[in-house]
Structures are given as structure tokens and as C-alpha cells.
Amino acid sequence: MKILKFGGTSVGSIQSIQTLLNILKNEPAGEKPVVVLSAMSGVTNLLVSMAEDAAIGKDFTADLAELERRHFDVVKSLLNIQNQNPAFTRLKINFNQLEELLQGVLALRELTPKTRDMVLSYGERCSTLMISKIAAQYFPEAIFVDASEIIKTDSAFGQAKVNMELTEQLVRGFYQENSGKMLFVTGFIASNDAGQITTLGRGGSDYTAAILGSALNAEEIQIWTDVNGMMTADPRLVKKAFSLPELTYTEAMELSYFGAKVIYPPTMIPAFLKKIPIVIKNTFEPQFEGTVIRHDCKASNLPIKGISTINNISILNLEGSGMVGKSGFSGRLFSLLAREQINIILITQSSSEHSITFAVQPADAERAKALIEQEFELELLANKLESPEIEANLAVLAVVGENMKQTPGVSGKLFHALGRNGVNVRAIAQGSSEYNISVIISSHDLAKALNAVHDAFFVQLTKTLHAFCLGTGNIGKTLFKQLNAHSDFLQEHNGIQVKIAGISNTRKMVFNADGISLDTWEDDLQASDEKADLKEFIQRMKSMNLPNCVFIDNTASPNPIAFYEEAFKSNISVVTCNKIGNSAAYSQYRNFHDTARRHGVDFFYETNVGAGLPIIRTLKDLMNSGDRVQRIEAILSGTISFIFNNFKGDANFHDVVKTAQEKGYTEPDPRDDLSGKDFMRKILILARDAGYAMEEADVEIENMLPQACLDAQSVDEFYAALKSEDAFFANLKNTAEAEDKVLRYIGKLDNGKASITLQMVDENHPFFTLSGSDNIISFTTDRYKERPLVVKGPGAGAEVTAAGVFADLINVGAN
Numbered sequence: 001m002k003i004l005k006f007g008g009t010s011v012g013s014i015q016s017i018q019t020l021l022n023i024l025k026n027e028p029a030g031e032k033p034v035v036v037l038s039a040m041s042g043v044t045n046l047l048v049s050m051a052e053d054a055a056i057g058k059d060f061t062a063d064l065a066e067l068e069r070r071h072f073d074v075v076k077s078l079l080n081i082q083n084q085n086p087a088f089t090r091l092k093i094n095f096n097q098l099e100e101l102l103q104g105v106l107a108l109r110e111l112t113p114k115t116r117d118m119v120l121s122y123g124e125r126c127s128t129l130m131i132s133k134i135a136a137q138y139f140p141e142a143i144f145v146d147a148s149e150i151i152k153t154d155s156a157f158g159q160a161k162v163n164m165e166l167t168e169q170l171v172r173g174f175y176q177e178n179s180g181k182m183l184f185v186t187g188f189i190a191s192n193d194a195g196q197i198t199t200l201g202r203g204g205s206d207y208t209a210a211i212l213g214s215a216l217n218a219e220e221i222q223i224w225t226d227v228n229g230m231m232t233a234d235p236r237l238v239k240k241a242f243s244l245p246e247l248t249y250t251e252a253m254e255l256s257y258f259g260a261k262v263i264y265p266p267t268m269i270p271a272f273l274k275k276i277p278i279v280i281k282n283t284f285e286p287q288f289e290g291t292v293i294r295h296d297c298k299a300s301n302l303p304i305k306g307i308s309t310i311n312n313i314s315i316l317n318l319e320g321s322g323m324v325g326k327s328g329f330s331g332r333l334f335s336l337l338a339r340e341q342i343n344i345i346l347i348t349q350s351s352s353e354h355s356i357t358f359a360v361q362p363a364d365a366e367r368a369k370a371l372i373e374q375e376f377e378l379e380l381l382a383n384k385l386e387s388p389e390i391e392a393n394l395a396v397l398a399v400v401g402e403n404m405k406q407t408p409g410v411s412g413k414l415f416h417a418l419g420r421n422g423v424n425v426r427a428i429a430q431g432s433s434e435y436n437i438s439v440i441i442s443s444h445d446l447a448k449a450l451n452a453v454h455d456a457f458f459v460q461l462t463k464t465l466h467a468f469c470l471g472t473g474n475i476g477k478t479l480f481k482q483l484n485a486h487s488d489f490l491q492e493h494n495g496i497q498v499k500i501a502g503i504s505n506t507r508k509m510v511f512n513a514d515g516i517s518l519d520t521w522e523d524d525l526q527a528s529d530e531k532a533d534l535k536e537f538i539q540r541m542k543s544m545n546l547p548n549c550v551f552i553d554n555t556a557s558p559n560p561i562a563f564y565e566e567a568f569k570s571n572i573s574v575v576t577c578n579k580i581g582n583s584a585a586y587s588q589y590r591n592f593h594d595t596a597r598r599h600g601v602d603f604f605y606e607t608n609v610g611a612g613l614p615i616i617r618t619l620k621d622l623m624n625s626g627d628r629v630q631r632i633e634a635i636l637s638g639t640i641s642f643i644f645n646n647f648k649g650d651a652n653f654h655d656v657v658k659t660a661q662e663k664g665y666t667e668p669d670p671r672d673d674l675s676g677k678d679f680m681r682k683i684l685i686l687a688r689d690a691g692y693a694m695e696e697a698d699v700e701i702e703n704m705l706p707q708a709c710l711d712a713q714s715v716d717e718f719y720a721a722l723k724s725e726d727a728f729f730a731n732l733k734n735t736a737e738a739e740d741k742v743l744r745y746i747g748k749l750d751n752g753k754a755s756i757t758l759q760m761v762d763e764n765h766p767f768f769t770l771s772g773s774d775n776i777i778s779f780t781t782d783r784y785k786e787r788p789l790v791v792k793g794p795g796a797g798a799e800v801t802a803a804g805v806f807a808d809l810i811n812v813g814a815n
Contacts, residue, residue, distance in 0.1 A: 001031065001032065001033060001034065001216065001218055001219060002031070002033040002034075002218055002219055002220045002221070003033065003036060003209045003210075003212050003213040003216075003218050003220070003221045003222065004023070004033045004034070004035050004036070004209075004222045005035075005036040005037075005038075005187065005205055005206060005208070005209035005221070005222065005223050005224065006020055006035070006036070006037055006038065006224045006283065007041075007205065007223070007224065007225045007226070007283075008038045008039060008040060008041035008042070008043070008044070009226040009283070010038075010224050010225065010226070010283040011037055011038060011040050011041075011127050011131060012040050012041030013041075014073070014074055014077045014078060016283060016284070017074060017078060017131060017134065018078070019284065019286070020224070020283060021134070021135060021138060023224070023283070023286055024135065024138075025138060026286075032141065032180070032181070032182045033182070034182075034183045034185060034212055034218075035135075035182065035183065035184045035185065036185045036186075036187045036205060036208050036209040036212065037124065037127050037128045037131055037184060037185070037186065037187055037205070038123075038124060038127065038187050038188065038205040039123025039126070039127050039188070040070060040071070040123070040126075040127050043070070043123040043126075043127070044120060044123050046063055046066070046067060047067075047119050047122065047123055048116075048119075048120070049063060050063045050064060050067075050102055050119070051102065051105060051111050051115070051116055051119045051120075052111065054102045054103075054105040054106040054111070055105055055106075055109060055110060055111035056109070057106065057109060060102055060106075064095065064099060064102070067095070067098075067126075068091075068092075068095050071091055071126055071130055072088065072091070074130060074134075075087050075088060075091070075130060075133075075134075078134045079133060079134050079137070080137060083133065083136075083137065086133070087129070087130060087133040090129055090133075091126055091129065091130065094122055094125055094126050094129070095122075095126075097122075098119065098122045101115065101118060101119055102119065105119075112157075113157035113158045114155075114157045114196060116157070116158065117157045117158060117189075117197050117198055117199045118196075118197045120188075120189075120199055121148070121186075121188075121189040121197045121199065123188075124147075124186040124188050124189055124205070125146065125186055125189070128144060128145075128184050128185065128186045128187075129144050131184060132144040132184035135182070135184060139182045141180060141181045141182050142182045142184055143178065143181050143182070143183060143184065144184055145174070145183050145184060145185040145186070146189075147185050147186045147187070147189050147208055148186070148189050148190055148191035148195075148197055148198075149170075149174075149191070150167065150170040150171050151167050151170070151171070151189075151190035151191070151208065151211060152166045152167050152170065152191065152192070152193065153190045153191070153198045153200070154192060154198075155192045155194075155196070155198065156198070157198055157199070158199060158201070159199075159200075159201045160190060160198035160199060160201075162190065162200070162207075162211060164211075164214075164270070167190075167211060167215065168214070168215040171211070171212055171216065172215055172216065175215075175216055185208065185212065186208075187204065187205025187206075187208040187209065188200055188204040188205045188208060189208075190208075200266075201264070201266070203264030203267075204264060205264075206223055206263055206264040206267035207264055207266050207267050207270075209221050209223065209267070210266075210267045210269070210270040210271045210276075210278070213270065213271060213274075213276050214270035214271065214273065214274050214276065217274065218276055219276075220276065220277050220278075220279060221271055221276055221277070221278045221279070222278075222279045223262075223263055223267075223278060223279070223280050223281070224281050224282070224283045225262055225280065225281070225282065225283065226282065226283060226284060227262060227280075227282060228243040228282045228285060228288045228290060229243040229244060229262070229280040229281070229282070229290040229291030230243070230244050230247060230255060230262050230263070230280055230291040230293075230306065231243055231244065231262075231306070232244060232305070232306045232307065232458060233306060233307045233308070233450055233454050234308075234309065234450070237309075237446070237447045237450050237451070238307075238450050238451055238454050239514075240451075240454060240455075240458075240461050240462075240464070241454065242458075242461075243288075243290070243291060244291050244305055244306065245289065245291065245292065246291060246292045246293070246297050246298065247291060247292075247293050247294075247297065247305055247306075248293070248294070248295070248297045249268050249271070249272040249293060249294075250402060250435055251305045251306070251400055251401060251402055251435065252268055252278070252293040253265060253268055253272075254308070254398065254435055254436045255305070255306045255308045255398075255400050256268070256308075257308075262280055263278070263280060263293075268293065271293075272295075275294075275295040277292055277293065277294040277295075278293040278294075279293075280293070297402075300401075302401065302403065302457075302458070303401060303403050303404060303407040303410050303413075303457060304399045304400060304401035304403070304404060304410065304457050305400055305401040305402075305403075306399075306400050306401070307397065307398070307399050307400070307453055307454055307457070308397075308398050308400060309395055309396060309397050309398070309446060309450065310345060310396040311395045311443055311446060312362060312393070312394075312395065312443055313345055313359045313360065313361065313362065313394050313395060313396060313440070314359070314360055314361070314362045314364075314365035314390055314391065314392045314394065315357055315358065315359045315360075315390070315394055315426065315427060315440060316357070316358055316360065316365065316368055316369060316372070316388050316390055317355060317356075317357050317388065317389045317391070318333070318355065318356045318357075318372065318385065318386075318388050319354055319355035319356075319385070320354070320355075320379070320383075320384050320385035320386050321354070321384055322379045322382070322384025322385050323353055323356070323385070324352065324353045324354055325353060326353075330349070330356065332375070333356070333372070334347075336371055336372070336375050337360075337368060337371070340367070340368075340371055342360055342364045342367065342368050342371075343360065343361065343364070344358050344359070344360060345358075345359040345360060345361070345396065346358065346359040346396060346427070346429050346438055346440065347429065348427045348428060348429045357426075357427045357440075359394070359396065359427075359440060362392060365390045365392065366390070368388075369388045369390055372388050373387065373388065391426065393442065393443045393444070394426060394440050394442060394443060395440070395442070395443045395445075395446045396440055397438070397439050397440075397441055397446065397449055397450065397453065398438040398439075399414055399436070399437050399453065399457065400436050401435070402435055404434045404435065404436075404437070405434035405435070410437065411430070411437055413456050413457065414437060414439070414453060414456070414457075417449075417452045417453045417455070417456035418439070418441070418449055418452065418453065419600050420452070420548075420571065420600045420601065420815075421445075421448055421449065421452045421547050421548065421549075421571055422445075422570060422571025422599065423441050423442075423445045423448065423449045423452070424441065424442065424445075425439045425440070426439075426440040426441065426442075427439070427440040428440075444545065445545065447545070448545050448546060448547045449547075451464070451546075451547040451548075452547035452548060455547065455548065459495070461495075462491045462495050462496060462497040463495055463496050463497070463548065463813055464496075464497045464498075464499055464547070464548060465496060465497070465498045465499065465548050465549075465550055465809065465812060465813050466499050466501040466513075466544075466546040466547065466548060466549045466550070467498055467499065467500050467501065467502075467549075467550045467551075467552055467809065468500075468501055468502035468503075468537070468541045468549070468550070468551050468552065469500060469502065469503050469504075469552045469554060470504055470534075470537070470551070470552065470553050470554060470555055470560055471504075471505065471553065471554030471555040472503065472505040472522075472525070473505075473554065473555075474664050474798035475554045475577060475798050475801050475802050475805065476505075476554040476802075477798075478798040478799055478801075478802035479552075479554065479805050479806060480500070480518050480521055481518075481802075482802055482803065482806050483498055484518035484519065486806075487518075490810070494810060494813065494814075496810060496813040496814075498809065498813075499514070499515030499516075500515060500516045500518065500521065501513055501515065501516070501541075501544065501546060501549075502516075502540065502541055502544075503516060503521060503524075503525055504532050504534070505525070505532060506532055507531070507532050508525055508528045508530060508531060508532055509525075509528065509530050509531075509532050509533070509537050510524050510525045510528040510530065511530075511540055511544070512524075513544055513546060534559055534560065534563070535563075538551075538563045538566060538567070541567075541570075541572065542566075542570045542572070548812075548813070549570075549571070549573070550572065550573045550574070550575055550809060550812050551563075551564075551572050551573070551574050551575070552574075552575045552576070552805065552809065553574065553576040553577070553578045553581075554576075554577055554578075554805065555578055556578060556579075556580070556667060556668065557578070557580075558580050560576075560578065561578065561581040561584070561588075564576075564581055564592055564603075565591065565595050568592070568595040568596045568598075568599050568601055568603070569595060569599060571599050571600070571601055572601060573596075573602040573604070573812045574592075574596070574601075574602070575602075575604045575605070575805055575808040575809050575812065576604075576605050576607075576608070577605070577607035577608065577801055577805055579605075579608045579678070579681040579682065579685065580681075581605075582605055582608055582681075582684075582685045582688070583608075583680075583681035583682075583684045583685055583696065584696075585695065586688065586693050586694065586695055589685075589688055590693075602811070602812045602815055604808035604809075604811060604812065605685075605808070606804045606807065606808050607801050607804035607805055607808070608681075608682065608685050609636060609682045609685055609686060610636060610682075610775045610777065610791070610793075610795050610804075611638060611775070611794060611795050611796055611797065611800040611801040612793075612794070612800035612801060612802075612803040612804035613775055613777075613791055613792075613793050613794075613795060613800075613804075614791065615636075615686070615775075615777055615791055616685075616686075616689060618779070618789070618791055619686065619689050619690060619779070620689065622779065622781055622783075622789075623689070623690065623691065627781045627782055627783050627784075628781060628782045629691075629749075629779060629780075629781050630750075630751070630780045630781055630782065630785070631748070631749065631750045631779075631780040632686060632690070632747075632748070632749040632750075632777065632778070632779055632780070633746060633747070633748050633749075633777070633778050633780075633788075634682075634683070634686075634746070634747045634748075634775070634776065634777035634778070635744060635745065635767055635774075635775055635776050635777075635795075636679055636682040636683065636686075636747055636775050636777065636795065637673055637678060637679045637682075637745060637775075637795070637796075638665055638773040638774070638775055638794065638795030638796025638797065639660055639666045639667075639670070639673040639674075639678075639773070640673055640674065640679070640745045641745075641770060641773050641774055641775060641795060641796075642663075642665050642772060642773035642796065643656050643660055643674075644742065644743045644744065644745070645770065645771055645772060645773075646659070646660075647729070647733055647743070648733065648737070652726050652729070652730070653722065653725075653726065653729035653730075653733075654719065654722045654723045654726065657670055657674070657719075657722060663797070664796075664797060664798050665773055665796040665797060668715075669715055669718070670715070670718070671705065671709070671710065671712075671718055674704060674705050674709075675701075675703065675705055675710060676701040676702070676703060676704065676745070677701075679701075679745065679747055679756050680696065680699045680701055680756060682747070683699055683747040683749060684696060684698075684699055684754065686749060687749050687752075687754050690749065692749075692752050694752075694754065698753075698754060699754040699755065699756065700753075700754070700755040700756070700757075701755075701756045702755075702756060702757040702758055704745065704758045706721075706725045706728055708721045708724070708725065709721045709725060732758075735760070736760045739760065739762075740762060740763070741760040741762050742760070742761060742768060743758065743759075743760060744758075744759050744760075744761050744765075744767050744768075744770070745757075745758050745759075746759050746761075746767065766790070770792075772794070773794055773795060773796040773797060774792060774793060774794055774795060775792070775793065775794070775795025775796075776790065776791070776792040777790070777791050777792075778790045779791075
């Protein structure tokens with residue numbers, strides 16, 4: 001036979017009770033399960049509220065009327081009219097008794113634990129009575145059973161301890177006397193030897209089911225709730241949490257203790273002792289298999305089974321030389337707290353014995369501190385102990401799984417995920433059984449930590465990057481288009497999901513922690529009421545506190561650079577196509593790289609030098625593998641490459657530059673390219689990445705523009721000056737053509753000296769055949785001495801630059 005327990009949501013409405021009855025009807029013919037029921041959802045809280053109101057003299061009659069209405073509405077809807085009066089009568093008797101009890105509390109202005117248990121018992125009594133009457137229409141053998149008659153406990157009201165030997169005798173005797181009946185039993189409640197009502201603790205209806213299952217040697221205990229079994233994490237905090245098909249008793253106990261509210265921790269003890277499987281099922285999706293908790297689970301390839309949490313705890317730190325080598329100190333400390341009924345959630349002690357840290361509920365923290373100061377008064381006066389310190393607003397995160405004991409690197413993976421996301425660990429605890437590693441962190445970081453750890457351990461799921469994007473010009477728009485087009489491919493082949501959590505241009509900004517749709521991002525940004533504010537954008541990015549966070553700078557503005565260091569210090573990676581940060585003062589360049597490394601995040605800027613070409617990555621790979629760069633030669637301006645490749649025949653320089661800008665090849669001000677300043681930044685970045693501590697002034701630039709063009713006050717004035725200098729540029733072109741040469745603007749880094757010059761090269765030069773807007777770079781190194789390593793390809797344009805940013809973003813995900 002089976003025990004079926006239905007929770008509050010399963011009996012909380014007319015529709016859910018109908019579903020419950022359908023589940024019972026689908027049980028195999030001839031089988032009569034024992035049905036254990038909770039109070040209707042919200043009723044226990046309502047009873048607590050009424051009792052507490054009565055104790056302080058407040059009126060409770062409105063809540064009592066609401067309680068009656070909820071039960072009477074169910075009876076009217078689900079019970080035949082001829083059967084309603086007996087049910088109404090029995091329920092009314094219960095409500096009258098409850099009212100008398102509450103009037104007594106009101107008169108005395110006192111709510112004792114014993115009275116509180118009596119008040120709370122009416123939730124299960126009323127729901128079970130009501131449902132047993134409704135069920136009798138389909139199962140004539142259905143009877144109502146008050147569990148207080150068959151489950152006996154001590155007198156610890158509110159958290160009573162069950163007398164298992166006596167209870168099992170009473171349960172078996174009652175079951176035999178009522179063989180052939182379908183028992184509908186109240187969960188949660190019991191009684192002491194004097195017949196006074198006790199309760200088994202919040203969630204104790206699960207315990208009732210386990211007690212009955214153990215006493216009757218049930219084949220299976222089913223816990224029907226409102227979720228699809230036990231999950232890898234709290235689905236309210238981790239959207240990617242999924243149901244676990246099975247767990248061992250130990251794993252389920254660990255997960256339940258650390259906050260997985262699907263099942264009440266003591267529930268499993270009676271089942272564990274008798275090796276009875278417990279099945280967690282969903283009343284609202286009964287066909288789903290749910291989670292089976294059993295003695296002998298099949299082998300799993302998962303290193304952990306789940307991640308559980310206890311939010312809002314406090315820790316006490318006790319340290320001092322008086323603890324070192326002092327036998328019995330811990331016993332004295334924890335015996336004191338046990339006597340005073342202070343529950344210890346977690347304990348950790350340093351191997352030096354110099355300090356002990358333990359976690360308690362916040363309500364117990366100050367009392368625990370006062371008790372310790374009183375107990376250890378002499379040690380404190382002698383300065384052998386420091387005064388206990390309390391830290392509040394903390395949470396416990398625990399990873400659980402039996403496979404942890406045979407899987408190396410579990411703790412490394414846990415701490416890497418936390419560290420990379422800037423989650424500080426205040427204390428660590430792990431038992432020698434290795435079923436559980438628990439860490440104490442800030443409550444503020446809990447959701448971020450949960451998601452980061454979940455992504456790290458469940459590799460079959462996609463990892464989520466949360467990106468905050470600055471700039472919606474050509475590159476920004478193209479990046480969004482590429483991300484949208486390749487999102488399915490990314491998830492399938494790279495296991496990465498990119499959510500755009502924030503977008504800002506110079507006018508407006510918009511945020512969404514669940515991800516801004518890349519189909520409607522322009523409309524969403526336009527409709528936003530938030531005006532663009534760079535400082536506020538950064539603050540929001542930090543305060544949203546999302547895991548695996550990336551700041552993407554798709555601008556050419558100096559303003560965002562000031563916030564890079566702040567992002568790194570907040571454990572946020574930076575991906576940028578903005579060259580200004582890396583090409584300003586060397587001290588800033590060094591600071592950015594050092595800060596990113598110290599905080600374990602990425603700083604990727606491949607597009608600073610060659611748009612989407614793998615130039616930075618190639619150089620870093622050479623350096624990291626121990627090679628030494630002797631010389632770099634390059635054409636690194638796709639803009640200038642395009643201009644000189646099209647500046648031939650009858651073309652004039654002004655028109656070719658204008659065309660380059662229209663195609664998106666130039667910076668907003670083309671002089672940044674033509675003055676060599678943009679090229680200088682690229683050579684400077686390469687030089688620094690090659691290990692040279694160079695400044696801007698160390699790069700020699702041959703200027704190709706006449707002074708009048710450089711002195712122009714605006715872009716329009718620049719084009720006018722360029723037009724007037726047609727003869728100058730025509731002379732350069734004609735000279736080169738007369739000698740069968742082409743114009744090339746070439747940068748060179750040779751033994752720590754950098755220069756950029758306009759050269760005329762013939763067909764024997766490797767840069768002669770360069771076409772379109774292509775870039776080319778040759779690395780001469782100790783290994784590539786005779787034949788340099790050459791990288792060549794498009795070096796300008798929104799498509800290839802956005803693709804470079806895209807690649808950097810994916811590399812953050814890979815890390």
C-alpha cells in the first residue's frame with residue numbers, strides 16, 4: 001500500500017481538490033492508499049495571525065469569517081446538496097471551538113505554545129474533514145482520521161518529538177481495525193500522553209506521512225506538492241533549475257536542511273530507517289515522474305545533485321589564545337547554546353584552534369552573544385578571548401551530492417565560480433563524508449552566487465552571460481544583429497547564452513535583468529523614460545549584481561574609459577573596441593590589465609587593432625608560449641588602406657575619403673585616421689602588448705595631411721581644406737604611378753622603436769598587393785625569423801568589427 005500526502009496548494013482551491021480526487025481515482029483498482037492532508041494554502045498563516053491578534057487584543061472575527069467562507073465555498077461546490085448539511089455541521093462545530101479558544105486568548109492576552117498548537121490544529125482538522133466528506137461520494141469507504149488519536153509525542157509544543165514505538169502500535173492497531181477503509185488523516189498534528197494537541201513543526205504533514213508509512217511498512221510514500229519534484233536549485237532564483245529524477249536519502253536530507261522547502265527534513269528519517277522510497281510529485285502535473293528519494297540510486301555522472309540555501313542568517317566569531325589546546329572548550333560553548341535552545345546551523349573552526357565561527361538565526365544572535373560573554377567572563381577579562389563579533393545579513397549556500405567524495409576539483413570549481421563573480425566567502429564548512437560543501441556569503445550576493453555556481457556545475461546547460469552595452473552606432477547595431485542571428489548556434493555549439501541586460505546611447509538607456517529582446521531593442525530603448533547617464537548606467541550595472549557580467553564599450557568616446565577600473569573591481573569583465581583606454585598613458589594601460597587580473601576577470605580588446613582580425617590574440621599566444629618579438633611591420637588602418645587602394649586613375653583624394661566615411665570605414669572625424677593618430681594608437685597598443693612600456697610621444701609619425709587640414713575647426717571645414725589641397729595629393733599619386741609603385745602607410749616596431757611613415761612600395765614588397773580595406777601585419781620573432789608570420793584580412797567596417805567584439809564576448813563565456 002501507499003501513503004499519499006497532499007500539501008496546502010494541493011488542497012487550496014476547488015480546482016486543486018478536484019485534481020486530488022482524480023489522482024485518487026487513478027490509483028490501481030483494489031488499492032486503498034492512506035491519504036494525509038495539510039491545511040488549505042494560507043490557512044495556517046491565517047490561524048497564526050488570528051492567534052497573535054487575539055493575544056494583543058485585536059479583533060480576529062473578520063479572519064475567522066474568511067476561514068469559514070473558504071471551507072464552506074468548497075463544500076457548496078464539490079459536495080452534493082443532500083450531503084452538505086452534515087459537513088457544514090461538523091465544520092461549524094470546529095469553527096465554534098476555534099472561536100472559543102481565541103476568545104480565551106483575547107481575554108487573557110496570552111498565547112502559550114500549547115494554545116498555539118491547539119489553534120493551528122484546526123487548519124488540518126477542517127481541510128481533512130471536508131475532503132473526506134467530498135471523497136466519500138466516490139469512495140464510500142473513506143473515513144476521517146484525527147492523527148492526534150494515533151500519533152503520540154512528548155510535550156514540546158510547536159516541535160514535538162514522536163514516541164515512535166507507541167505510535168507504531170497505535171497506527172497498526174487502528175489500520176487493522178479499519179481494514180478495507182480509505183483513511184483521510186490530518187497531517188501536522190499529534191497529542192501527548194495527556195491527550196493535549198501537539199504539532200510536529202512547520203511542514204510536519206510530510207512527517208505524518210512518513211510516520212504512517214514506517215508503521216505500516218508502506219511500499220511508497222508520495223508527497224504531492226506544486227513543483228515537479230526536487231530541483232537543482234530554487235527555481236525562483238535560478239531560472240535554469242531542473243528536476244532531479246532521483247536522490248539518495250542523504251542527498252535529500254542535506255538539500256532539505258539547507259532550505260529546499262519541497263520536503264520537511266525529519267520526514268525522511270522514518271522512511272530512511274525502513275528504506276521506503278519517497279516520491280515527490282506535482283499535483284498540477286500528475287503525469288510528470290517527479291523525484292524518487294531512495295536507498296539505492298543509480299550511478300550519476302553529475303558531480304553534485306543540487307545547490308541549496310538558507311537566507312538571512314547571522315554568524316558569531318569567537319577567537320583568542322585561550323582556545324588553543326584547551327580541551328572541552330567547544331563542548332562548554334555548544335552545551336551552553338544547546339541548553340538555551342539556540343540552534344546552530346553551521347560550525348567551522350580553524351586548525352590552529354584560535355577561532356570558532358558558527359551560524360545561527362538572526363533572532364538568536366544577540367542572546368547567544370550575551371550568553372557567551374556571561375559564560376566566559378573570566379577568559380574575556382584575562383584577554384584570553386576576544387569579545388564575540390556578530391555579522392548579519394548573510395546566507396548559506398551549500399552544494400550537495402554523494403559523487404563529490406570521488407570527484408576531484410569540486411571545491412575548486414565552486415570557489416572559482418564565486419571568486420570570478422566577486423562573491424566573498426565569509427566561512428566554509430565541509431564534513432569528512434564530503435556530501436556537502438557549505439559557504440557563508442552576503443545575502444545581497446545570493447542570487448548571483450546561485451546562478452554562477454549552477455552554471456559552473458551543470459555543464460549540460462548553457463552558461464548565461466549578462467552584457468551591458470554602451471553605444472548603438474554601426475558597431476553596436478551590427479553586434480545585436482549578429483547575436484540575434486547566431487543565438488541558437490551559440491547555445492548548441494558553445495553552450496553560451498548572451499542576455500543583453502542594459503543598453504545605452506547618448507540619449508536614453510534601458511535595463512532588463514531577464515534580457516532585452518534583440519528583436520525589439522530599438523523600440524524598447526526609444527520607449528524608455530530613462531535619460532542616458534553614464535555614471536548611473538555603471539551604478540545600475542553593479543547594483544543589478546548579475547552573474548557572469550560583461551561591460552561592452554562600442555563607442556569611440558573617452559568618457560567610458562574612466563569607469564573600466566570600477567567595472568574590474570566589481571568583478572565585471574570588459575570587452576571594448578574603444579582604443580582610447582589602452583593607448584592613453586602607459587600607467588593607465590598597466591593599471592587596467594593588473595586590476596582585471598587581480599579580480600579574476602577578462603579585459604578583451606581584439607578590435608582595438610585589426611577589427612575582427614586575430615592580431616592581439618596571435619601576439620599574446622606568441623608571447624605566452626615564450627617566443628620573442630623582434631620586429632612588427634603592419635598596415636593597420638583599414639581606412640587608409642581603402643583610401644590608397646582607391647586613390648588611382650582619375651580619382652581625387654577628397655572624394656575617396658568621403659566615400660570611405662560613407663561606407664563606415666573612418667572614425668567620426670576622418671582626421672583621426674588620416675593624421676595617423678588612430679594608426680599610432682594601434683601600434684602603441686601592439687608595442688605595449690609586446691612588452692614595451694611606451695608612451696604616445698615615443699611613436700614617430702610622418703604626417704600625410706597638410707597643416708590646413710589639421711587646423712580645420714570642424715569635419716565640414718576639414719573637407720573644404722582637403723578639397724583645396726587636391727594638387728598636393730595628386731602629386732603624390734602621380735609620382736608613385738610614374739615609378740610603378742603604390743602609396744602605403746606603414747607602421748613598424750623594431751627593437752622597441754615605433755614609427756609610422758608614408759612609403760611608396762614596388763611589386764617586390766609584401767604590402768604591394770594589398771586590396772580593399774584590408775589590414776596586414778607581419779611578426780618577425782625568434783621562431784618566425786626566416787619567414788614572418790603574416791595575418792591579413794579586412795581591417796575596417798561594422799560587420800568585421802562587430803564580429804571581433806562578438807568573438808571577445810564568447811571568449812569571456814569560455815572562461
